[in-house]
Amino acid sequence: MDTLEFLKDSLALDRPAAPEAVSSQDIHLSMAAALNERMEKEPDLDLIVPFEKRGMMRENHINHFRYMHSVARVFSHGDFVETVAWAMRTYRGHGFALEYWRRMLPHCIELCQSRLPLQESRFLVGLYEWILGNIQELDPLTAPEQMQAGEQ
Amino acid sequence: MSGFSHDRTMKLADDYQQALLDGQRDKASALIIDALDDGLAIPSLYLDVFQLTQHRIGRLWQQNKVSVAVEHYSTAVTQLIMSNLFPRIVGDGSAGKTVVGCCVSSELHEMGMRMVCDFFEMNNWTTHFLGSGMPDADLVGFVRDKQADLVCISCTTSYNVQAVKSLVAALSDDAGTMSAIMVGGAPFAANPDLVALVGANATAADAREAVRKGWELVS
Numbered sequence: 396m397d398t399l400e401f402l403k404d405s406l407a408l409d410r411p412a413a414p415e416a417v418s419s420q421d422i423h424l425s426m427a428a429a430l431n432e433r434m435e436k437e438p439d440l441d442l443i444v445p446f447e448k449r450g451m452m453r454e455n456h457i458n459h460f461r462y463m464h465s466v467a468r469v470f471s472h473g474d475f476v477e478t479v480a481w482a483m484r485t486y487r488g489h490g491f492a493l494e495y496w497r498r499m500l501p502h503c504i505e506l507c508q509s510r511l512p513l514q515e516s517r518f519l520v521g522l523y524e525w526i527l528g529n530i531q532e533l534d535p536l537t538a539p540e541q542m543q544a545g546e547q
Numbered sequence: 548m549s550g551f552s553h554d555r556t557m558k559l560a561d562d563y564q565q566a567l568l569d570g571q572r573d574k575a576s577a578l579i580i581d582a583l584d585d586g587l588a589i590p591s592l593y594l595d596v597f598q599l600t601q602h603r604i605g606r607l608w609q610q611n612k613v614s615v616a617v618e619h620y621s622t623a624v625t626q627l628i629m630s631n632l633f634p635r636i637v638g639d640g641s642a643g644k645t646v647v648g649c650c651v652s653s654e655l656h657e658m659g660m661r662m663v664c665d666f667f668e669m670n671n672w673t674t675h676f677l678g679s680g681m682p683d684a685d686l687v688g689f690v691r692d693k694q695a696d697l698v699c700i701s702c703t704t705s706y707n708v709q710a711v712k713s714l715v716a717a718l719s720d721d722a723g724t725m726s727a728i729m730v731g732g733a734p735f736a737a738n739p740d741l742v743a744l745v746g747a748n749a750t751a752a753d754a755r756e757a758v759r760k761g762w763e764l765v766s
Contacts, residue, residue: 458704458706461706462705462706464706464709465705465706465707465708465709465710466709468709468712469708469709469711469712469741469744469745470744471738471740471741471744473737473738473740474705474708474734474737474738474740474741477737477738478705478734484609485609488609488610488611489611490611539610
């Protein structure tokens with residue numbers, strides 16, 4: 396079994412309960428603005444996100460919360476793992492460091508906990524914690540050199 | 548049977564991609580027209596050249612080797628060529644079936660669905676390609692008016708999957724709409740379990756398979 400399939404299986408086993416109701420997309424998108432504000436204040440941001448890619452980072456945060464809103468409504472563990480791997484591979488290809496996710500994801504957890512209903516927050520926080528707990532496994536899978544070698 | 552060999556088709560894909568990356572629209576177009584004149588079949592052109600090239604250039608963007616501008620330019624050139632080729636593929640509607648194709652919600656990646664509709668056109672279905680930015684209610688009304696046998700919905704970006712679910716629900720809830728619903732795009736190709744989760748009837752990996760499954764759904 397390859398790493399991607401292993402990760403899919405591990406997420407399927409740990410899958411938190413899906414929420415019965417999901418907040419509006421506007422509420423999710425408001426978290427993107429808050430995340431941008433927090434990340435802009437991160438020390439040594441230039442070391443983890445190339446300065447010329449700041450706009451890409453901000454746009455990524457909008458797409459990120461769009462995606463998490465979608466995930467709360469339609470969840471497939473396979474799709475989640477593949478999308479996380481795709482996003483990490485893509486943004487690392489554009490110079491984002493792995494440390495970016497280590498700093499960004501805890502902010503996402505706090506924002507969910509402070510802005511979303513409990514059941515929805517628990518579901519999404521469970522997914523964020525899963526990513527944080529598997530960054531070591533995701534590292535080789537999403538390294539830019541993997542993409543250079545033609546692995547998708 | 549196309550007289551165009553696989554190796555020659557792959558060489559064409561390489562040359563076509565390079566012309567796009569070099570910003571040489573006229574050369575790219577000439578390569579395609581010459582290949583068609585030499586016997587390349589249009590379905591092969593779509594899947595083995597256009598689709599392959601789009602995927603490769605998308606990968607180059609992912610690797611930070613080309614800009615979004617180059618990617619969009621390449622897409623625009625290919626769409627221009629496809630439009631110019633349309634008179635060569637237009638069908639006669641003799642299949643007696645109607646398909647409506649669109650991209651969900653804010654999904655901007657419409658070339659895949661355009662290819663799907665063109666493949667149905669080549670198989671003599673009556674086709675209606677609506678592109679992207681389609682409001683759900685307008686689509687439902689259009690599908691009802693056309694009495695479509697099949698609705699194809701494309702979704703490339705994963706964050707639009709929930710919008711597919713909403714659109715499928717809107718189509719299914721409309722009493723005047725009896726269409727089968729096929730969904731496609733990267734999330735569904737990689738994770739077919741999403742098809743049931745959004746309430747659709749089927750998915751297809753590419754335009755050729757979409758036609759085959761379309762026939763299965765409406766027969």
